[in-house]
Amino acid sequence: MERVVITESPEETMALGMELAQDLKNGDVVALVGELGAGKTTLVHGIARGLFVTENVASASFVLARTYRGKLPLHHLDAYRIGSLQELFEVGLDRYLPPEEGVTVVEWADKIHGFIPEDALWIALEFLDGDRRRITLRRRTRGRAA
Numbered sequence: 001m002e003r004v005v006i007t008e009s010p011e012e013t014m015a016l017g018m019e020l021a022q023d024l025k026n027g028d029v030v031a032l033v034g035e036l037g038a039g040k041t042t043l044v045h046g047i048a049r050g051l052f053v054t055e056n057v058a059s060a061s062f063v064l065a066r067t068y069r070g071k072l073p074l075h076h077l078d079a080y081r082i083g084s085l086q087e088l089f090e091v092g093l094d095r096y097l098p099p100e101e102g103v104t105v106v107e108w109a110d111k112i113h114g115f116i117p118e119d120a121l122w123i124a125l126e127f128l129d130g131d132r133r134r135i136t137l138r139r140r141t142r143g144r145a146a
């Protein structure tokens with residue numbers, strides 16, 4: 001499946017995240033791709049709100065991974081600083097891909113695509129003019145590219 005959404009503001013991107021959260025289940029992985037400032041963390045804020053996370057979701061860049069408590073645990077990973085797949089393994093992030101419990105959202109997922117489960121929801125965020133962003137959602141069905 002593929003779905004394209006154009007958002008006009010950070011609030012609209014958050015609202016999309018809140019909507020997506022309604023469909024997330026234990027073991028799901030959401031893989032985010034997009035340049036710095038494209039809106040990945042903003043989308044994660046929306047997902048967190050949709051999962052009734054009350055803690056403040058910060059950028060995960062400095063800690064590689066944070067887990068927030070909500071309706072489901074939300075594991076927020078940032079692969080930006082991951083140098084290699086071996087490093088990912090060493091710091092133990094593979095345990096969230098997929099998570100045994102809760103939902104994992106990965107920023108810069110393309111950097112570790114070899115570790116992203118087949119059935120992950122991939123979301124690409126692209127700059128358009130001004131505050132507009134094109135957000136493309138894709139989920140591969142098992143065994144064939146959609």
Ligand SMILES: Nc1ncnc2c1ncn2[C@@H]1O[C@H](COP(=O)(O)OP(=O)(O)O)[C@@H](O)[C@H]1O
Nearest residue numbers: 007008009010013036037038039040041042131
């Ligand atoms: N439509 C939009 N969607 C998301 N963020 C937007 C949008 N328009 C402007 N912005 C701004 O762009 C920035 C996105 O930052 P952030 O979500 O941290 O990006 P990333 O995590 O991809 O680096 C924020 O300052 C946000 O206010």
Ligand SMILES: [Mg+2]
Nearest residue numbers: 040041059107
């Ligand atoms: Mg970010």
